[in-house]
Amino acid sequence: MNNSDIEKLIENYEDDQQVEINEPVTLDFNQDRQGQVPQQHRFSSSKFRERLSSIDPMNWAKNIKMPENNYYTYPCSLEQAELHRQCHYIQPDQEFLDKTTATECPCCNKPLNRKRINFLTVNMWQLLVQDYGIAAPLYFTFLKFQMLIFVLIFCVYGIFFIYEVNSTCSNFKEQICLTDEDLIIEYKSACELNTIYMFVAMDPFLSQIECSAKIDMDNGGSGFKLTYIQIAAFLIFVINIMIPLQYEIIIRYKQIKYWDKEPVNHVTENKKSVYVRHLPYKMTSDEIQSTICKAIALNTFDEVAKKSVLFQAKNVIQELVYIYDIHEVNEMNIERENALLDFMITLEQLKELKETGTITTYSEKQAKTYRTFTNELLENLFKQQLNDIVYRTQKIKSYLKNGLPFTNKVIIKFETKEQREAAYLHYRKKWYQNLLIRYEVMKQQTKLKEMQKTQVADTQSYVDSRSVSVDDLQIQNQDTENQKARISLFNQNTYLAKQQFDYSNKYVEQIHYQMGVKRGFTINGIFWENLGMDTFKRLKFRLKAIFTAAIASFLLMGSFELIYFYQNNPNQKDKKSSGQLSTWEKLFANFLAILVTFLSSYTTLTILGQMAKSRRSTFIEVEESIMHFFVIIQYFLIQFFPYFATFEIWGGKHQIVACYDLVTLSLHRIIFKQVFHTFHIRHSRFWLRKRKALKNFTPKKFFQGQLNQIMTPAFLSQRGRQFNMLFILTTALCLIYICPVAVLFCLAFTIYIFFWDKYAITHNYQIDKRFTINLFSHQIKCYQIVVLPFSIYLFLRLFWRFSWVIYGSLSAGLVMIVIIIFKKPIVKFIIFKICGLKKKRPQVEYREQSFFKSYNKFFESLRIESLTQILVNSLKMNETEQKKND
Numbered sequence: 001m002n003n004s005d006i007e008k009l010i011e012n013y014e015d016d017q018q019v020e021i022n023e024p025v026t027l028d029f030n031q032d033r034q035g036q037v038p039q040q041h042r043f044s045s046s047k048f049r050e051r052l053s054s055i056d057p058m059n060w061a062k063n064i065k066m067p068e069n070n071y072y073t074y075p076c077s078l079e080q081a082e083l084h085r086q087c088h089y090i091q092p093d094q095e096f097l098d099k100t101t102a103t104e105c106p107c108c109n110k111p112l113n114r115k116r117i118n119f120l121t122v123n124m125w126q127l128l129v130q131d132y133g134i135a136a137p138l139y140f141t142f143l144k145f146q147m148l149i150f151v152l153i154f155c156v157y158g159i160f161f162i163y164e165v166n167s168t169c170s171n172f173k174e175q176i177c178l179t180d181e182d183l184i185i186e187y188k189s190a191c192e193l194n195t196i197y198m199f200v201a202m203d204p205f206l207s208q209i210e211c212s213a214k215i216d217m218d219n220g221g222s223g224f225k226l227t228y229i230q231i232a233a234f235l236i237f238v239i240n241i242m243i244p245l246q247y248e249i250i251i252r253y254k255q256i257k258y259w260d261k262e263p264v265n266h267v268t269e270n271k272k273s274v275y276v277r278h279l280p281y282k283m284t285s286d287e288i289q290s291t292i293c294k295a296i297a298l299n300t301f302d303e304v305a306k307k308s309v310l311f312q313a314k315n316v317i318q319e320l321v322y323i324y325d326i327h328e329v330n331e332m333n334i335e336r337e338n339a340l341l342d343f344m345i346t347l348e349q350l351k352e353l354k355e356t357g358t359i360t361t362y363s364e365k366q367a368k369t370y371r372t373f374t375n376e377l378l379e380n381l382f383k384q385q386l387n388d389i390v391y392r393t394q395k396i397k398s399y400l401k402n403g404l405p406f407t408n409k410v411i412i413k414f415e416t417k418e419q420r421e422a423a424y425l426h427y428r429k430k431w432y433q434n435l436l437i438r439y440e441v442m443k444q445q446t447k448l449k450e451m452q453k454t455q456v457a458d459t460q461s462y463v464d465s466r467s468v469s470v471d472d473l474q475i476q477n478q479d480t481e482n483q484k485a486r487i488s489l490f491n492q493n494t495y496l497a498k499q500q501f502d503y504s505n506k507y508v509e510q511i512h513y514q515m516g517v518k519r520g521f522t523i524n525g526i527f528w529e530n531l532g533m534d535t536f537k538r539l540k541f542r543l544k545a546i547f548t549a550a551i552a553s554f555l556l557m558g559s560f561e562l563i564y565f566y567q568n569n570p571n572q573k574d575k576k577s578s579g580q581l582s583t584w585e586k587l588f589a590n591f592l593a594i595l596v597t598f599l600s601s602y603t604t605l606t607i608l609g610q611m612a613k614s615r616r617s618t619f620i621e622v623e624e625s626i627m628h629f630f631v632i633i634q635y636f637l638i639q640f641f642p643y644f645a646t647f648e649i650w651g652g653k654h655q656i657v658a659c660y661d662l663v664t665l666s667l668h669r670i671i672f673k674q675v676f677h678t679f680h681i682r683h684s685r686f687w688l689r690k691r692k693a694l695k696n697f698t699p700k701k702f703f704q705g706q707l708n709q710i711m712t713p714a715f716l717s718q719r720g721r722q723f724n725m726l727f728i729l730t731t732a733l734c735l736i737y738i739c740p741v742a743v744l745f746c747l748a749f750t751i752y753i754f755f756w757d758k759y760a761i762t763h764n765y766q767i768d769k770r771f772t773i774n775l776f777s778h779q780i781k782c783y784q785i786v787v788l789p790f791s792i793y794l795f796l797r798l799f800w801r802f803s804w805v806i807y808g809s810l811s812a813g814l815v816m817i818v819i820i821i822f823k824k825p826i827v828k829f830i831i832f833k834i835c836g837l838k839k840k841r842p843q844v845e846y847r848e849q850s851f852f853k854s855y856n857k858f859f860e861s862l863r864i865e866s867l868t869q870i871l872v873n874s875l876k877m878n879e880t881e882q883k884k885n886d
Contacts, residue, residue, distance in 0.1 A: 071705030085711040091762040150747040157232040158740030177211040199739035203654030244784035264772040273413040273520030307422035319413035324404035325532040336392040343385040361700040427517035528858040530615040545610030597672035600638040682714035716765035
């Protein structure tokens with residue numbers, strides 16, 4: 001075999017895979033992506049196995065050249081991976097900086113920050129806003145604002161509450177003026193437990209305030225205590241329901257103040273684009289333009305119909321990006337990548353065994369067996385792995401050539417904003433209309449998809465029919481069968497094209513009733529692989545998330561009820577009030593309380609895992625879907641249900657036992673959540689993965705890109721940190737009425753997470769720029785919708801005895817609802833009129849990005865073609881060297 005034959009063998013696979021006269025009709029992904037079909041590298045499986053037995057592993061190991069400064073650099077460099085890790089930190093380790101002169105990471109071009117800061121005193125706005133936008137430093141502003149709220153409500157209500165309880169308990173017989181024996185017993189029990197949390201049940205406390213105020217007025221006093229406690233409680237209630245509005249004002253104020261620094265203010269690519277779903281077939285730009293024009297002209301509203309003239313010009317569509325399902329080919333490429341790494345390790349083991357007689361390079365799965373390897377075993381393994389890599393490459397390229405599955409989704413970028421708005425105005429539909437349309441389109445497409453699956457299966461069957469095991473190198477004469485297979489494949493492709501043409505003609509007149517149009521995406525937030533995922537797969541994972549949440553919630557509430565069943569059991573009440581519980585009984589009760597907090601955190605992590613598998617299309621959709629789940633799980637189920645059960649089921653308004661259990665449960669939950677907050681699952685997973693990789697580390701265990709990925713710090717969970725902040729705030733505002741000391745606990749935890757997160761954000765994590773202030777604002781809105789009705793309920797339930805409470809709370813609630821409806825005008829009035837701030841315009845010109853370039857860049861990041869090129873070059877070098885030796 002001469003060199004020209006080798007070139008043909010490596011570069012071309014047309015003789016084995018295509019019909020000589022007629023080309024099969026395919027939907028080639030690369031053609032749609034780049035406008036032309038790139039050079040295809042094909043491998044004839046039969047011819048390759050014919051010469052597999054003559055390949056010398058040592059020559060292969062000597063001649064193979066892996067790329068430098070690339071993902072597939074081999075062996076890897078720990079120094080390079082460490083530089084990659086440190087470049088992602090705002091504050092790299094000083095010990096690392098002393099050892100290196102590098103200024104940036106060569107693989108990702110991130111600069112190495114050498115400027116030293118003091119995380120305790122650094123201004124987070126000056127540190128973060130320039131490079132990361134407003135969301136990250138805004139979180140620390142909210143923490144400061146939360147500390148101020150805690151100090152304010154404690155001074156207004158808590159000091160008076162604690163003073164009254166302590167003064168009554170210090171001289172109980174003289175100070176108590178209650179006449180109801182049950183209330184006296186409850187207040188006395190509270191005094192006995194007062195050294196722990198300094199609280200009482202609300203009914204005995206308010207009754208004591210009322211009777212003492214009455215005695216004071218009978219003696220000529222003003223009864224100030226009763227008036228003050230009502231005003232203070234109502235003030236805290238107003239602060240509670242107004243906090244989301246205050247947060248929104250801060251968000252918009254900072255957005256205007258740092259207008260030039262916030263990337264979301266300069267996004268322009270989605271102002272001319274739409275995302276179209278459930279197309280019946282792969283339409284061209286001219287077909288889509290013509291269809292949209294005809295559909296808008298038929299609109300029943302004349303004002304909309306007149307806008308059809310916007311689509312009569314040429315080149316209305318600037319970009320038309322077809323969305324393909326690339327998940328399967330990506331998974332195949334990852335398997336091929338792992339197979340190539342195993343192949344490289346096998347070459348190193350052969351080399352080491354022949355030169356030194358011992359093996360020092362091995363993979364994790366070989367840790368227990370590599371000492372038993374022999375030359376014969378490794379050579380057989382070498383041939384098997386090489387054949388497997390070639391076969392996987394052949395399978396991937398065949399898959400691409402047959403056409404990646406089209407998902408019936410496209411991104412359209414129009415020439416003007418008016419065209420986008422006209423298309424969106426015509427095609428927007430109600431959610432139930434979209435469901436019906438999706439069902440009809442998917443039902444009509446079932447036959448076509450089955451045809452496509454049959455084609456791929458027949459093609460794969462044809463390829464597999466030519467596959468021979470490594471041990472069986474005899475070549476069979478299959479010319480007649482091969483020619484029949486080629487003709488059959490061509491006929492199937494032709495029939496598929498005819499079916500698609502008939503399908504197009506049948507439904508092209510109805511397409512304007514079937515297209516589903518959504519507003520366009522921000523490019524840096526698109527998950528291109530998720531965008532092409534099947535809708536039913538997403539639905540399956542979302543239903544699994546709901547089912548998991550239901551099970552975890554059942555366990556959570558079951559544990560919560562067990563606490564009350566045990567501690568409020570009539571046989572235990574006397575022991576409880578007299579402090580006669582045994583040590584084991586106290587341990588069991590506290591164990592149940594801790595179990596509830598653990599289950600609540602486990603529920604959160606479970607929901608996160610299942611929502612991540614649902615593969616939403618954009619970063620914003622992922623974050624918002626998690627937020628929507630969390631407001632139900634985090635606030636209503638975990639936060640509010642125990643309060644509702646305490647005051648409605650267990651009589652917590654007038655029973656100190658129930659209040660004691662509620663306060664204990666709430667504080668245990670906060671403590672437990674801060675443990676999870678400190679040892680966050682993201683950072684813990686990164687640390688464990690890094691530790692495992694560096695244990696018994698050798699440079700020949702990984703490609704450079706693999707090691708870099710392992711060493712890349714986790715993204716900071718800004719959504720999770722904000723939820724934790726709001727969870728502490730909500731707990732403090734709920735417990736302030738019965739246990740003001742809990743507010744001091746919450747204040748202490750807020751101060752702790754303020755400084756801990758300043759350290760974590762500079763030393764442990766990298767910041768995700770995709771979490772913008774719009775997501776920040778959406779999370780506050782979700783919080784507001786859930787918290788508002790519960791705040792009204794809690795205030796009414798605890799202070800119902802005062803006649804004005806129902807009118808005051810409902811009036812404040814109505815005012816807040818009006819504020820929610822007209823939030824934007826109110827916030828703008830406060831910022832621009834009251835604060836006197838002027839809206840700034842960016843001084844930098846921001847150009848629109850291309851969806852084509854983003855999609856191409858994503859596909860290149862999968863490394864499908866680059867990995868194929870490495871294998872082709874290796875085959876070339878090996879065959880050339882073998883020719884020279886001959």
